[in-house]
Amino acid sequence: MSNIQLLEDDDLTRLLRTGDEPAFTEIYNRYWDKLYIQAHRLLKDTEAAEEIVQDVFLMLWKKREELNIQSLKCYMAAMTRYSVYRYISKDKKTKQQENIIGMITAEAIDETDIDNKLLLEIITELSNKLPEKCRLVFQYNKLQDQSLSDVAEQLNISQKTAEGHLTKALRVIRANLGNVANFLF
Known part of the structure; x- marks a missing residue:
C-alpha cells in the first residue's frame, strides 16, 4: 500500500x-x-x-x-x-x-405518394386520348410493366411497330405533360 x-x-x-x-x-x-x-x-x-x-x-x-x-x-x-x-x-x-424528423419524413412520403398518384392519373388520362394501338402499347409497356416483345405478341403486331407506337405515345404524353405541369405549378 x-x-x-x-x-x-x-x-x-x-x-x-x-x-x-x-x-x-x-x-x-x-x-x-x-x-x-x-x-x-x-x-x-x-x-x-x-x-x-x-x-x-x-x-x-x-x-x-x-x-x-x-x-x-x-x-x-x-x-x-x-x-x-x-x-x-x-x-x-x-x-x-428524431420524432419530428420522423413525422416530417412521413408527411413528405405521403405528399410524394399523392404527387405520384396525381401524376399517374394525368398520364393515364393523356394516354387515353391516344389512338387505340398506340394507347395499348403505352399502357401495357409503361403502366403495366410488360416487355415490348410481349406487348407486340399480345396485340399481334411486329416489335418494330410496337416500338413506333411507344415512341409516338411518349412524344405526345411528354409534350402534353409539360403543358399540364405548367398549369399545375
Missing part, C-alpha cells in the same frame, strides 16, 4: 489542485465504482453510466486548479448527478428531434 492511499480526501484534493497525477489516480480508484453505481441507478444504462463517470473525472482533471472543494465525496456525487441530468435532458431533446 502506497502512502497516497493513506491520505484523506482533503489532502488528495490539495495535491490534485497542484496537478499531482498519483493523487488524481487515487481519487479515480476511490470513487469510480461509487459514481458508476450512482449514475447507473439513475439511468439504468451501463454504457451511459460509464461515459458519464469518465466525463466527470475528465472534468475534474481539467478544472482541478480552479476547484474549491469542501467535501470531495459530496462534490463528486453532485458532479455525477448533474451530469446525469444533462445527459437525460440531451437524450430527451434528441428523441424529440
Whole structure:
C-alpha cells in the first residue's frame, strides 16, 4: 500500500489542485465504482453510466486548479448527478428531434405518394386520348410493366411497330405533360 492511499480526501484534493497525477489516480480508484453505481441507478444504462463517470473525472482533471472543494465525496456525487441530468435532458431533446424528423419524413412520403398518384392519373388520362394501338402499347409497356416483345405478341403486331407506337405515345404524353405541369405549378 502506497502512502497516497493513506491520505484523506482533503489532502488528495490539495495535491490534485497542484496537478499531482498519483493523487488524481487515487481519487479515480476511490470513487469510480461509487459514481458508476450512482449514475447507473439513475439511468439504468451501463454504457451511459460509464461515459458519464469518465466525463466527470475528465472534468475534474481539467478544472482541478480552479476547484474549491469542501467535501470531495459530496462534490463528486453532485458532479455525477448533474451530469446525469444533462445527459437525460440531451437524450430527451434528441428523441424529440428524431420524432419530428420522423413525422416530417412521413408527411413528405405521403405528399410524394399523392404527387405520384396525381401524376399517374394525368398520364393515364393523356394516354387515353391516344389512338387505340398506340394507347395499348403505352399502357401495357409503361403502366403495366410488360416487355415490348410481349406487348407486340399480345396485340399481334411486329416489335418494330410496337416500338413506333411507344415512341409516338411518349412524344405526345411528354409534350402534353409539360403543358399540364405548367398549369399545375
